Amino acid sequence: MKELKKKRSKVSYFIIILLAVMLLVALLAPSNISSMLASFIAQDLRIAIPLALAAVGLVFNERAGVNNIGAEGMMLVGALATWMGAAAVGGNPWLGAVIGMIAGALIGLLFAFLTITLRSNQIVIGIAINMLALGATSTIYRVVSATTPQGVGFPTISFGFLSGIPRIGPFLNTVLSQSAMVYIAIALVLIFNFVLMKTDLGLKVRGVGENPRACDTVGINVFKIRYGAVIFGGLMSGLAGAVLVLDVKVFAENMTAGKGFIALAAVIFGKFSVIGAFGASLVFGAAEAVQYLVKALGAQLPNDLVNMLPYLVTILALAGFIGKTRVPAASTKPYTKE
Amino acid sequence: MKRNISASSTIVKGLIPLVAVVLAMLMGMILIALLGQDVGKAIGYFVQGSLGSPIKIADTLTKFAPITFTALAYAIAYRCGLINIGAEGQFYMGGLVSGLAAIYITGLPMFVHIPIVIILGFIAGGLWGFIAGWLKVTFGANEIITTIMLNYIALFLVNYLIGYDGPFNDGSGNPQSLAFQETAKLSRGFIIPKSDLTIAFLIAILAIIFYWVFFYKMKRGYEMRVTGLNPTAAEYAGMKVKSNALLSMFMAGGFGGLSGAFELIGGQSRILPSFSSGYGFDGIAVALLGQLHPVGIGLSAFLFAVLKSGGLAMGSKGAISPYIVNVIQAFVIIFVVASVFIQQDMEKRKLIKSSKLTDKGA
Numbered sequence: 106m107k108e109l110k111k112k113r114s115k116v117s118y119f120i121i122i123l124l125a126v127m128l129l130v131a132l133l134a135p136s137n138i139s140s141m142l143a144s145f146i147a148q149d150l151r152i153a154i155p156l157a158l159a160a161v162g163l164v165f166n167e168r169a170g171v172n173n174i175g176a177e178g179m180m181l182v183g184a185l186a187t188w189m190g191a192a193a194v195g196g197n198p199w200l201g202a203v204i205g206m207i208a209g210a211l212i213g214l215l216f217a218f219l220t221i222t223l224r225s226n227q228i229v230i231g232i233a234i235n236m237l238a239l240g241a242t243s244t245i246y247r248v249v250s251a252t253t254p255q256g257v258g259f260p261t262i263s264f265g266f267l268s269g270i271p272r273i274g275p276f277l278n279t280v281l282s283q284s285a286m287v288y289i290a291i292a293l294v295l296i297f298n299f300v301l302m303k304t305d306l307g308l309k310v311r312g313v314g315e316n317p318r319a320c321d322t323v324g325i326n327v328f329k330i331r332y333g334a335v336i337f338g339g340l341m342s343g344l345a346g347a348v349l350v351l352d353v354k355v356f357a358e359n360m361t362a363g364k365g366f367i368a369l370a371a372v373i374f375g376k377f378s379v380i381g382a383f384g385a386s387l388v389f390g391a392a393e394a395v396q397y398l399v400k401a402l403g404a405q406l407p408n409d410l411v412n413m414l415p416y417l418v419t420i421l422a423l424a425g426f427i428g429k430t431r432v433p434a435a436s437t438k439p440y441t442k443e
Numbered sequence: 444m445k446r447n448i449s450a451s452s453t454i455v456k457g458l459i460p461l462v463a464v465v466l467a468m469l470m471g472m473i474l475i476a477l478l479g480q481d482v483g484k485a486i487g488y489f490v491q492g493s494l495g496s497p498i499k500i501a502d503t504l505t506k507f508a509p510i511t512f513t514a515l516a517y518a519i520a521y522r523c524g525l526i527n528i529g530a531e532g533q534f535y536m537g538g539l540v541s542g543l544a545a546i547y548i549t550g551l552p553m554f555v556h557i558p559i560v561i562i563l564g565f566i567a568g569g570l571w572g573f574i575a576g577w578l579k580v581t582f583g584a585n586e587i588i589t590t591i592m593l594n595y596i597a598l599f600l601v602n603y604l605i606g607y608d609g610p611f612n613d614g615s616g617n618p619q620s621l622a623f624q625e626t627a628k629l630s631r632g633f634i635i636p637k638s639d640l641t642i643a644f645l646i647a648i649l650a651i652i653f654y655w656v657f658f659y660k661m662k663r664g665y666e667m668r669v670t671g672l673n674p675t676a677a678e679y680a681g682m683k684v685k686s687n688a689l690l691s692m693f694m695a696g697g698f699g700g701l702s703g704a705f706e707l708i709g710g711q712s713r714i715l716p717s718f719s720s721g722y723g724f725d726g727i728a729v730a731l732l733g734q735l736h737p738v739g740i741g742l743s744a745f746l747f748a749v750l751k752s753g754g755l756a757m758g759s760k761g762a763i764s765p766y767i768v769n770v771i772q773a774f775v776i777i778f779v780v781a782s783v784f785i786q787q788d789m790e791k792r793k794l795i796k797s798s799k800l801t802d803k804g805a
Contacts, residue, residue: 219781224784236728366592373588409603412595
């Protein structure tokens with residue numbers, strides 16, 4: 106317990122220092138550098154949010170002892186369902202996102218049935234789910250693409266009124282004027298971190314992932330908790346897909362392009378905690394946002410090499426080069442009641 | 444665990460893949476029908492495009508080799524108790540290195556150049572697999588996740604090296620490498636003239652035979668199987684568990700690399716971005732469908748080759764996306780894997796029944 110507190114204070118110091126440095130740059134640096142930094146942070150947030158949402162769902166999966174590499178497919182299905190759903194309900198992004206979440210949850214239910222009830226290999230089913238999602242969304246997309254309108258997106262929350270403040274105003278305006286979803290996502294991260302670490306339900310989820318047999322003997326329904334975690338994972342992946350598609354406002358074949366795996370990487374790099382996964386998503390988002398920064402500076406950095414970073418970091422994290430990551434004890438093991 | 448090897452269960456085992464494929468095709472057709480497309484026409488394109496003429500059959504068979512190699516990449520690691528999701532990355536690394544050897548090694552006669560290219564492809568893929576094995580035995584890093592991560596690293600590495608600003612770009616303004624030397628291209632028209640079939644087909648069959656000999660007739664293969672089934676027992680029996688794991692990941696990766704090598708020197712003849720059409724993941728499905736059995740893998744690889752080329756034909760002619768094949772493949776995996784549960788359930792019931800009978804007799 107003591108160790109946990111110590112760790113957290115380290116993280117919070119780090120965040121405070123980071124924020125202070127940013128404010129200092131905003132205040133003191135010439136305006137072009139300050140605006141460059143502001144747009145870098147804004148890009149980072151925009152890129153990190155879908156990763157973080159999927160990662161939150163995956164933390165619950167992993168903590169409950171289910172290794173779900175099918176998040177990629179669930180995101181893809183969520184994205185297509187959101188796009189078609191939003192168009193079907195007359196261009197409402199919120200309803201669209203709900204439809205995307207339901208679609209993701211249904212794929213989660215399929216995954217849960219196959220891996221928990223039928224005790225099939227989680228990895229193999231994860232691969233099958235990804236294949237199915239890529240195949241089905243691309244096939245459906247090709248038929249409906251011509252008739253589905255584009256252009257639905259989340260509303261942006263504007264902080265234009267801050268622009269009047271000298272120096273710091275434009276900086277804050279650029280950083281804070283984001284899609285409303287960014288704020289909702291940050292709230293969700295805090296809420297689900299609380300749920301996992303501080304509530305009875307969270308304790309059950311964590312217990313089921315460490316020692317399902319012991320949980321069973323004290324009367325916890327292992328199957329129910331795991332079903333819940335996997336469906337929740339699908340729901341959050343669906344939401345992540347919704348954010349992706351509502352950001353660029355149109356669906357594209359295989360538009361997730363590995364983001365589901367980066368989210369999984371964020372979970373591992375974030376040591377299977379919700380806040381950690383969010384932090385890791387910001388790091389991975391920053392790696393991608395660097396491209397824009399580098400372009401703005403007129404330098405060149407091959408995109409492909411930058412894209413490699415999240416995967417490289419994950420391997421280093423797994424090998425223990427960046428702190429030791431411990432996988433929940435019952436991960437990938439199906440549970441059988443004797 | 445006791446296993447009931449009665450005649451009926453063997454028949455069930457053989458039938459399962461067939462039933463799974465039929466059901467999966469049905470699911471694909473249902474999707475096509477739901478989208479308001481002509482199912483009859485789609486099936487027509489599918490059959491015509493995959494098996495319609497000798498040339499079409501030969502083109503289907505050209506897909507047999509890369510799928511077989513990646514299936515072996517999964518199966519070899521699995522036999523040793525490791526899950527290799529990394530055939531896709533091993534395919535890329537094998538293709539990359541053999542491609543570079545096919546471009547930049549010059550002045551050799553064909554019968555020397557091609558073997559060198561192929562061996563380098565095997566080694567490159569093998570080393571890519573070895574990395575995951577090494578991370579596993581040294582640091583305990585989960586090989587499932589590291590192989591997935593290595594897939595992406597390989598993909599981006601290839602795309603960078605041959606990309607617009609990459610060191611191996613051909614300067615044409617397209618993201619691609621130079622074309623291969625003539626001495627490093629496999630000649631086409633193997634067995635069936637004017638087709639794209641190459642000798643890779645024969646090598647794939649030899650690879651399946653090697654897989655069978657290695658795991659069923661050789662000491663090292665036997666040790667690996669024991670390690671895969673029960674690492675603790677293997678350790679007690681004095682087997683080198685770690686070195687077996689490393690060797691199996693190297694061999695598995697090597698076959699993934701072979702797949703990429705043959706795909707490039709027998710087909711594209713230069714390195715293009717994202718040059719695998721998901722062969723690494725096909726291999727996993729094929730190994731599972733074939734239940735890791737040599738004959739099963741061969742038959743499943745053939746079936747997937749038909750699915751791939753038929754799906755491609757459906758995609759190019761009708762309004763149906765060639766991605767429909769992914770749907771069918773996914774359902775094949777799901778049905779096969781789910782059937783294991785049904786089998787176990789059946790065996791359990793049989794056991795209960797027989798125990799009841801003996802109770803009565805007593």
